[in-house]
Amino acid sequence: MRKNQVAVVGAAETTELGVVPNMSQLQLHADAALNAIADAGLKLSDIDGFATAVETPQQVCHYLGIKPTWVDGTSVGGCSFMLHVRHAAAAIEAGLCKTVLITHAESGKSMIGKQPRFTAADSLNGQFEAPFGVYGPPSMFPIPVLRFMKTYGITHEQLASVAVVQREWAAKNPRAMMKDPITVNDVLNSRMIAYPFRLLQCCLVTDGGGALILTSADRARDFPRKPVYIMGTGESVETPMVSQMETFNSSRAFKTAGPLAFQEAGIAHKDVDHLMIYDAFAHLPLFGLGDLGFMPHEETGKFIADGNTRPGGRLPLNTNGGGLSYMHSGMYGMYALQESVRQMRGIAPAQVADAKISVCHGVGGMFAASGTIVFTNER
């Protein structure tokens, strides 16, 4: 795809984040969508392309009253929205539609109008993982961690520092769920969830949503907000079974999606001013920094523990507080995208001064899928 041909012209989260017991999951989609449409200065009837995950496009389009000519229901977990951005940019460039709305919402905490997750007993996961006691993401996502730690000499303290640093960012963000400072000791003494991970190394469970509106870069100039251009994109999938990853020393999906996005954007790692790496659990930023090529995996733990990603550090990472401290409805990718857009617009609560390039990297399932978007505010 050619870079900077498509731009984000509308971006918003739900009016409230956290615990929203007065809205169903479907209404959270609508709340985010209406906020994004207002942000872009558009009418619902201007939307001719639509993408969402988990909920179907037909469900959300009908509820909102949208009549699209292009839809994408790609649903590969929490990074689905990165893939939607990539697909929407291609569709706009190909002339299939002009103005795309992407929505995410999840009643992850209140569980209103949310279908329960279900693993069929005759699926491969049902036959070869479920019988061994996996029960929700905390029991599955951290399974590679001990091997990763042994291979690269990563310490428990370094993995705890991920949560500490992200809490520092969250403290600057009025909308973050968890803002009180924490120490490495606090993390290592919090309740055990799935060894080696404790409560403070696992994402929050909240309600909320977000929406993005994309159009061609040429049209973007006429919108009220500063356009944020799609500079590069990448995507891939590996396996829905965490036990069947090629290796626990990296993620094949990360290593495919990330470099594709960098290549398309034509940037080097030193060009990146701001970075988001989807952190459902504390090991993901380490996998991301290594797999995206910022540094060898061996150095990732020390890099974060030494403060390089904290406020004032040389590589600001997960500046909204991340899934560990900002919010995590179950599919966090949309919130990572929202923060990248805020940083590129220059309006983030913890704004990185003069940031011009933001990389936003998502994971879906337990390393099942990945999507990477490179944003810029300069065309």
Added chain:
Amino acid sequence: MAEPQRARPKPTPETQHFWDGTKAGELRLQRCDACAHVYFPPRPFCPSCASRKVSVFKASGKGFLYSYVINHRPAAPGFTPPYAIAVVELDEGPRMMSNIIDCPQTPEALELDMKLEVAFQQLDDRITLPLFRPAKG
């Protein structure tokens, strides 16, 4: 009310030979006749070269502890926490998820790379699970 039970796998036509194997006290894998690739989970073709000429064979049942978590909460039905959810790398190459028995479920006892051997645990007259225990000798 019956006690909650651990999730029961339900075989498909492509996986039946595996579950017949565990019932017979054998860990069965598949090998590609064309390129010799050994793979898991079961399927009637080679995921490496796409050949449909593949053979089922009895694996050694030996391997090592590749990685694990010790799950504390929430516990799956039929499990008493804390319990380890392990990934075992078999001597033949493929990895599979399992549980480690005859071993304390602690970080001290569960050492990465420790040698393991398969142990079969019958769930009911239909399903026997392949679990692993520390290898003897």
